[in-house]
Amino acid sequence: MHVGIDLGGINIAIGLVDEEYNLLAKGSVPTVRERAFSDIMKDAAQLIQRLLTETGKTVNDIQSIGMGSPGTLDVKKKTIVKACSFPKVHHSNVGTEIEKYFPGIPVYVGNDANAAAYGEILAGTSKGLANAVMVTLGTGVGGGIIIDNKIYAGFNHAGAELGHMVLNFNGPKCNCGRSGCFECYASATALIKQTADMIQSYPDSIIHEMINHDPAKISGKTAFDAAKQGDRAGQKIVGKYIEYLGVGLLNIIHIFQPEAIIIGGGICKEGDYLLNPLNEYINQYIVTTDIPRTKLMTASLGNDAGIIGAAMLWKQQDK
Amino acid sequence: MHVGIDLGGINIAIGLVDEEYNLLAKGSVPTVRERAFSDIMKDAAQLIQRLLTETGKTVNDIQSIGMGSPGTLDVKKKTIVKACSFPKVHHSNVGTEIEKYFPGIPVYVGNDANAAAYGEILAGTSKGLANAVMVTLGTGVGGGIIIDNKIYAGFNHAGAELGHMVLNFNGPKCNCGRSGCFECYASATALIKQTADMIQSYPDSIIHEMINHDPAKISGKTAFDAAKQGDRAGQKIVGKYIEYLGVGLLNIIHIFQPEAIIIGGGICKEGDYLLNPLNEYINQYIVTTDIPRTKLMTASLGNDAGIIGAAMLWKQQDK
Numbered sequence: 305m306h307v308g309i310d311l312g313g314i315n316i317a318i319g320l321v322d323e324e325y326n327l328l329a330k331g332s333v334p335t336v337r338e339r340a341f342s343d344i345m346k347d348a349a350q351l352i353q354r355l356l357t358e359t360g361k362t363v364n365d366i367q368s369i370g371m372g373s374p375g376t377l378d379v380k381k382k383t384i385v386k387a388c389s390f391p392k393v394h395h396s397n398v399g400t401e402i403e404k405y406f407p408g409i410p411v412y413v414g415n416d417a418n419a420a421a422y423g424e425i426l427a428g429t430s431k432g433l434a435n436a437v438m439v440t441l442g443t444g445v446g447g448g449i450i451i452d453n454k455i456y457a458g459f460n461h462a463g464a465e466l467g468h469m470v471l472n473f474n475g476p477k478c479n480c481g482r483s484g485c486f487e488c489y490a491s492a493t494a495l496i497k498q499t500a501d502m503i504q505s506y507p508d509s510i511i512h513e514m515i516n517h518d519p520a521k522i523s524g525k526t527a528f529d530a531a532k533q534g535d536r537a538g539q540k541i542v543g544k545y546i547e548y549l550g551v552g553l554l555n556i557i558h559i560f561q562p563e564a565i566i567i568g569g570g571i572c573k574e575g576d577y578l579l580n581p582l583n584e585y586i587n588q589y590i591v592t593t594d595i596p597r598t599k600l601m602t603a604s605l606g607n608d609a610g611i612i613g614a615a616m617l618w619k620q621q622d623k
Numbered sequence: 624m625h626v627g628i629d630l631g632g633i634n635i636a637i638g639l640v641d642e643e644y645n646l647l648a649k650g651s652v653p654t655v656r657e658r659a660f661s662d663i664m665k666d667a668a669q670l671i672q673r674l675l676t677e678t679g680k681t682v683n684d685i686q687s688i689g690m691g692s693p694g695t696l697d698v699k700k701k702t703i704v705k706a707c708s709f710p711k712v713h714h715s716n717v718g719t720e721i722e723k724y725f726p727g728i729p730v731y732v733g734n735d736a737n738a739a740a741y742g743e744i745l746a747g748t749s750k751g752l753a754n755a756v757m758v759t760l761g762t763g764v765g766g767g768i769i770i771d772n773k774i775y776a777g778f779n780h781a782g783a784e785l786g787h788m789v790l791n792f793n794g795p796k797c798n799c800g801r802s803g804c805f806e807c808y809a810s811a812t813a814l815i816k817q818t819a820d821m822i823q824s825y826p827d828s829i830i831h832e833m834i835n836h837d838p839a840k841i842s843g844k845t846a847f848d849a850a851k852q853g854d855r856a857g858q859k860i861v862g863k864y865i866e867y868l869g870v871g872l873l874n875i876i877h878i879f880q881p882e883a884i885i886i887g888g889g890i891c892k893e894g895d896y897l898l899n900p901l902n903e904y905i906n907q908y909i910v911t912t913d914i915p916r917t918k919l920m921t922a923s924l925g926n927d928a929g930i931i932g933a934a935m936l937w938k939q940q941d942k
Contacts, residue, residue, distance in 0.1 A: 376913060385913050449878075458880025459754050459915065459917075460915045460916075461880075463877070463880035465910060465911070470873070471790070472791050472793060472803075473790055480910045482910075484791075551801075554801070555789055558782070558785075559782060559785060559878065560782050561778060561779050562777060562778065563778045589800055589801050591787050591799045592695060593695075595704060595779045595781055
């Protein structure tokens with residue numbers, strides 16, 4: 305049995321995972337990300353203990369503990385070098401903290417987006433694929449690349465930042481300092497902004513009522529829901545969003561030609577309503593024709609992917 | 624000893640290569656690309672025979688024959704599915720053609736840009752790197768990706784089309800049908816166009832004299848030569864070109880975090896005059912700081928890389 309920790313800005317999600325990638329138990333505690341790293345990890349350790357008690361397991365049943373973390377990592381030193389959303393986490397050693405509570409158990413760390421991609425590809429609908437890319441549409445756009453069953457993240461373990469691929473160098477400023485990154489167009493945050501902007505030109509759109517005339521109530525679902533009801537503003541927003549997403553996904557296809565691209569994040573719940581027009585866009589613009597084609601899929605494990613992938617980081621140990 | 628064939632639109636370049644990647648002999652014949660594939664391969668076979676005679680070798684010394692080819696390939700079937708610049712090459716089987724002249728010798732095919740990247744990384748200044756990306760700035764922009772000492776080209780062997788990564792979706796139409804591809808900005812062709820456009824606003828630029836007032840005489844070297852002499856138009860062209868190239872290279876760094884990016888093609892002869900400002904650009908905009916950094920290098924083997932890489936395709940046989 306392996307423990308997977310998905311360290312998020314809001315919650316620490318933890319699960320006990322068996323060799324067949326089944327979640328035996330899971331739970332979460334608030335991260336309170338302003339705290340010292342040792343305090344955060346103390347709560348994580350307590351949650352692991354609670355899950356062990358709940359399942360009638362003991363520390364001796366734990367073969368490894370893996371943690372997916374945001375930020376810049378030193379995977380070999382098991383250190384979070386820096387993570388923008390964690391003000392007191394600088395050069396924090398995950399191994400040392402876990403050792404305090406679970407001495408002698410092997411510890412592995414990996415980028416959270418990579419771990420989620422790994423979990424999804426190991427255990428989700430894309431189960432069994434050796435080469436796949438995951439794109440997670442959330443607050444930002446996360447990426448995960450699996451090549452020959454291994455997480456690919458480059459020689460310094462910092463790669464797969466697919467959200468910071470520039471798609472329009474004349475585009476809006478991105479948080480990262482560059483302009484027109486994929487995540488400026490395809491994140492849920494971007495879709496919400498696109499929705500807020502577009503409805504200003506459509507005073508009759510049903511979206512105004514759907515959100516009670518309060519732009520703060522717009523979500524990544526709003527435009528899709530309106531479009532399904534035939535709302536013109538909704539359809540325009542979704543159509544444009546599909547184009548933006550299509551540009552980025554086609555870049556990924558032309559670079560990687562993976563067996564599949566798995567789309568994760570809340571927007572992936574739109575299913576075929578998202579995949580069908582995306583496939584149409586790709587069919588229209590793909591450079592490589594007459595050969596087997598990358599499949600588009602939606603993720604199936606939701607937040608569990610991050611826990612399962614983290615728990616299975618031990619499999620990546622030679623990377 | 625292995626034979627490497629680099630099938631180009633103008634010439635077929637062929638070399639005999641030993642196990643230490645040394646070129647024992649090389650030569651070339653015009654491709655005459657309008658011909659039937661069997662005619663093209665007949666000339667290739669004759670050139671191989673000539674190189675054998677020149678070096679006092681025989682067919683028995685050949686352990687394998689590898690060919691790098693443009694276009695869409697079926698690597699397993701050893702077939703060129705289609706190649707835009709070869710009108711009569713459709714579903715042409717390389718193995719069958721070579722078998723006519725050299726029966727029983729194993730044949731391998733691979734994408735020409737990938738083979739050149741592989742040759743350069745095996746035998747060039749970047750020798751010994753296990754993870755590197757090559758970007759060739761020529762008529763277009765070619766890409767080659769080496770991961771764990773293997774050519775990475777995706778499940779259908781059509782990946783690494785780095786030149787068709789869109790950098791500006793509002794940009795000019797690319798030959799591929801999309802808009803604002805990397806090669807629309809960073810190819811030698813693009814630099815020539817950028818030079819021709821810019822000098823119209825600079826009637827005093829020395830470039831007008833350098834090219835004898837004939838725009839057809841502009842090359843990828845022109846703007847660099849003028850800039851080195853302090854010409855303002857030249858400096859502006861080079862400065863802007865570095866920015867364009869920098870956007871694409873930074874995307875590649877954020878995606879792959881390779882040990883090195885090797886820049887090939889005629890423009891790479893500018894050496895530090897190209898690399899220094901590119902490194903400055905990257906230092907300014909890279910997202911991942913505080914960790915080991917991708918090295919930028921220029922290619923050292925020129926056209927020989929394609930021959931050496933093709934000759935060594937046998938090493939990739941399990942891919």
